[in-house]
Amino acid sequence: MTKYILAIDQGTTSSRAIVFDGERKIAGTGHREFTQHFPQDGWVEHDPEEIWDSVVWSIKTAMDAAKVTAGDIAAIGITNQRETVVIWDRATGQPIHNAIVWQDRRTAAYCAELKAGGHEATVTARTGLLLDPYFSGTKVKWLLDHVEGARARAEKGELAFGTVDSFLIWRLTGGKVHATDATNAGRTLLFDIGTNGWDEELCALLEVPMAILPEVKDCADDFGTTETDLFGAAIPILGVAGDQHAATIGQACFEPGMVKSTYGTGCFALLNTGADMVPSQNRLLTTIAYRIDGKTTYALEGSIFIAGAAVQWIRDGLKLVSHASETGPLARSADPSQNVYMVPAFVGLGAPWWDAEARGAIYGITRNTGPAEIAKAALEAVCYQTRDLLQAMRKDWTGGGSETVLRVDGGMVASDWTMQFLADILDAPVDRPTILETTALGAAWLAGMKAGVWPGMAEFARGWARDRRFEPVMDQATRDTKVKGWDDAVRRTLSR
Numbered sequence: 150m151t152k153y154i155l156a157i158d159q160g161t162t163s164s165r166a167i168v169f170d171g172e173r174k175i176a177g178t179g180h181r182e183f184t185q186h187f188p189q190d191g192w193v194e195h196d197p198e199e200i201w202d203s204v205v206w207s208i209k210t211a212m213d214a215a216k217v218t219a220g221d222i223a224a225i226g227i228t229n230q231r232e233t234v235v236i237w238d239r240a241t242g243q244p245i246h247n248a249i250v251w252q253d254r255r256t257a258a259y260c261a262e263l264k265a266g267g268h269e270a271t272v273t274a275r276t277g278l279l280l281d282p283y284f285s286g287t288k289v290k291w292l293l294d295h296v297e298g299a300r301a302r303a304e305k306g307e308l309a310f311g312t313v314d315s316f317l318i319w320r321l322t323g324g325k326v327h328a329t330d331a332t333n334a335g336r337t338l339l340f341d342i343g344t345n346g347w348d349e350e351l352c353a354l355l356e357v358p359m360a361i362l363p364e365v366k367d368c369a370d371d372f373g374t375t376e377t378d379l380f381g382a383a384i385p386i387l388g389v390a391g392d393q394h395a396a397t398i399g400q401a402c403f404e405p406g407m408v409k410s411t412y413g414t415g416c417f418a419l420l421n422t423g424a425d426m427v428p429s430q431n432r433l434l435t436t437i438a439y440r441i442d443g444k445t446t447y448a449l450e451g452s453i454f455i456a457g458a459a460v461q462w463i464r465d466g467l468k469l470v471s472h473a474s475e476t477g478p479l480a481r482s483a484d485p486s487q488n489v490y491m492v493p494a495f496v497g498l499g500a501p502w503w504d505a506e507a508r509g510a511i512y513g514i515t516r517n518t519g520p521a522e523i524a525k526a527a528l529e530a531v532c533y534q535t536r537d538l539l540q541a542m543r544k545d546w547t548g549g550g551s552e553t554v555l556r557v558d559g560g561m562v563a564s565d566w567t568m569q570f571l572a573d574i575l576d577a578p579v580d581r582p583t584i585l586e587t588t589a590l591g592a593a594w595l596a597g598m599k600a601g602v603w604p605g606m607a608e609f610a611r612g613w614a615r616d617r618r619f620e621p622v623m624d625q626a627t628r629d630t631k632v633k634g635w636d637d638a639v640r641r642t643l644s645r
């Protein structure tokens with residue numbers, strides 16, 4: 150019986166492994182948070198060894214919980230926090246530095262320089278991205294410039310670069326495979342999403358030697374097998390996708406016009422645009438939704454850097470609650486007459502503002518403002534930002550489809566209060582699926598489908614089930630007033 154599929158979801162704040170059974174039900178889970186390092190203002194790092202340990206621990210825990218052995222698992226699917234950069238030594242497998250995380254802003258000045266040099270139009274035309282420190286390319290350059298001897302060693306082919314999926318594949322296969330998938334490659338600033346290949350000119354522009362780049366494969370592909378001594382038997386790795394792309398798959402957003410939004414550490418909305426690479430006129434990203442059987446499906450993406458991270462700040466920084474789930478009930482108890490706004494620009498603002506220098510602010514505080522109003526403002530901020538993204542998407546996308554319903558997932562959507570406010574402020578229905586582990590499900594489907602033990606796309610899509618639909622109930626006048634307050638708050642927070 151080898152029908153089980155193991156999904157590894159390597160997120161920004163935690164690693165998760167889930168064993169799915171042949172009916173696509175969760176049979177066992179392992180989950181572990183790891184340390185966030187903030188060495189300077191705007192810098193965010195992870196220790197790749199801690200990530201690796203948390204992944205191995207999660208896999209073993211999930212297998213124990215599901216009461217399966219490695220021999221019962223048909224395939225592994227990997228999904229990961231995107232853009233985060235690891236560079237390691239090919240001979241030893243040791244990272245040369247901490248991972249530089251997607252939220253890290255240390256290359257903001259370099260990005261501004263590239264922009265001033267007039268490079269953004271070319272970069273956007275080829276990669277669908279913008280010259281923002283969010284993406285991997287400038288972080289790779291930073292490491293090669295700042296770690297002693299790294300550049301020379303990279304040029305000699307002694308070092309390997311990868312996003313976290315790639316690092317995990319290297320470790321899981323005992324250094325036999327240096328690969329990534331098209332969705333992760335597409336977030337590096339070095340990959341041409343139209344031709345589906347590494348771009349020599351962009352690598353030269355960012356001074357990244359091509360010798361350190363991984364091979365780029367389809368999302369459902371052969372990524373090697375795990376070393377036998379890791380889990381007791383070799384398991385094929387057959388699926389890889391960046392977490393937002395895996396969530397798009399897990400939400401079965403396979404038709405042009407379908408849109409999902411995932412609320413984890415950040416929030417990322419992806420609208421499927423089919424075979425069309427739709428350029429954005431509204432500061433959204435054009436990205437690869439997934440690449441299957443050599444066929445690329447594209448998406449428009451809106452990226453918000455801080456969503457659940459604001460909830461974590463309320464819990465760990467301000468200590469207003471002891472568990473994230475307390476923020477919803479706390480917000481419900483807030484004084485409705487207070488108009489407190491939080492703009493959580495902890496690491497700048499993402500789409501559609503792309504302001505790396507902005508920092509967070511709270512407006513409208515009075516003597517009566519307390520924890521409830523602050524918690525409410527944090528949850529509301531995520532919803533206002535989603536509204537900004539969807540409005541930009543509607544301007545860019547004229548293809549129609551079911552984009553008026555938003556499919557949501559990620560840790561924050563457990564909050565009913567937040568989902569109701571989201572529907573109210575969007576003035577559109579919000580659908581929450583029965584399986585909230587959508588990201589892991591998407592990675593599992595890639596691997597299970599490739600292994601031949603899970604169904605194809607159409608049948609998988611038919612299996613998508615709704616837990617609850619949140620319908621808007623707010624009146625237009627209230628919505629308008631609230632949105633105006635938000636727009637004012639953002640305007641005051643922007644650095645330029």
Ligand SMILES: Nc1ncnc2c1ncn2[C@@H]1O[C@H](COP(=O)(O)OP(=O)(O)O)[C@@H](O)[C@H]1O
Nearest residue numbers: 160162413414457458460473474559560561564
């Ligand atoms: N009930 C809840 N209400 C609000 N936020 C929550 C709730 N449960 C979890 N979160 C937030 O969701 C995030 C975790 O979501 P997850 O999808 O696991 O994120 P990631 O993959 O980025 O690590 C955390 O930032 C946490 O604060």
Ligand SMILES: O=P(O)(O)OC[C@H](O)CO
Nearest residue numbers: 160161230231413414415
């Ligand atoms: O860790 P998440 O789920 O917030 O996702 C992080 C994104 O992949 C960053 O682009």
